Amino acid sequence: MSEHILDKISKQAQDYYKNTPVIILGSGASAAFNMSGMWQLSQHLMANVIISDLTDHEKQSWGEFCKLLNNGEDLESALHHVSLSAELTNRIVVETWKLLAPEDIKVFERSLNNSSLFPLGKLLKHMFGSTATELNIITPNYDRLAEYACEQAGIHHYSGFSHGFRGYAVKKDYLTCARQVNIWKVHGSLGWFTNASGVITSLGIVDSIPHDLTPLIVTPGIEKYRSTHNEPYKTIIHESDDIMDRAAAYLCVGFGFNDAHIQTKLVNRCANDGASVIIITYKLTDATKDFISSNTTNKYLAIEASSENKSKIYSSLFDHPVEIDGDFWSLEGFINLIM
Missing domain, CATH: 3.40.50.1220 (TPP-binding domain)
Structure with a gap:
């Protein structure tokens, strides 16, 4: 059968x-x-996003966000329910990159001998x-x-x-x-970044976020x-x-x-x-x-x-x-x- x-x-x-x-x-x-999933990412964010220098309102919204996560809400739903400032969102992007980029590089290194x-x-x-x-x-x-x-x-x-150490946006052909x-x-992508002028670039494997660049990844929510x-x-x-x-x-x-x-x-x-x-x-x-x-x-x-x-x-x-x-x-x- x-x-x-x-x-x-x-x-x-x-x-x-x-x-x-x-x-x-x-x-x-x-x-x-x-590679870490949404649960691991949520735990990483709660442990690593620094809020000590933020406004009281931002601290309050972050506290509400963390409370939802600790009560079992998934990351995407929590980010739907709590409105976070642009600065908090940027810190989430940076910490997301810091968690996932080293894991990504480890997989690449494994592939070199497998x-x-x-x-x-x-x-x-x-x-x-x-x-x-x-x-x-x-x-x-x-x-x-x-x-x-x-x-x-x-x-x-x-x-x-385009391909190379510093790629720029091109058509697929x-x-x-x-x-x-x-x-x-x-x-x-973990390789995409933008500078203060809004210029977008794609970099090869880097182990830290280059100075004055911001990762181009979209947070959930x-x-x-x-x-x-x-x-x-x-x-x-x-x-x-x-x-x-x-x-x-x-x-x-x-x-x-x-x-x-x-x-x-x-x-x-x-x-x-x-x-x-x-x-x-x-x-x-x-x-x-x-x-x-x-x-x-x-x-x-x-x-x-x-x-x-x-x-x-x-x-x-x-x-x-x-x-x-x-x-x-x-x-x-x-x-x-x-x-």
């Missing part, structure tokens, strides 16, 4: 995959490399085995793991800026190459929707929206369907245009389960971890979730379904 189910979902995965899906990387894709560290690179090379000359990745993640994966696989990538992966980072009206986010979101609108299939890796910038387009494409979606993650979020159970799409395959070395399958081919032997919820495990 299990072999029969495995054959069916393998064929389903291959049917969706042959349409060259847009890859959506969520926080779960980074968690696989021990040629198989990134399953994403293997997947991209396989996708280019077809007639595809351009692939698209959309991610709200700040880290550069997708870029590292491309480089380890010897694939040219574009993420909005500024270079001509046989194959290219476009990485649309809708919430910014209300500020996310304010900041994304500015460059470079405005252009990147416009481009990613066009990519989403043209896609016939999506492959979501560690994406929890909690980001309005991405999921609205995806849900509507599935509902109105018959696009297919594959979702692989350690644990499906409630928002993801609501999506696949709402009759919004009739072309879905979702896989999460079950008990040890087992996977739980949610498929539009089955009336109920099924459990099978094997790890197919991770990207490395999923690749075994399609190759």
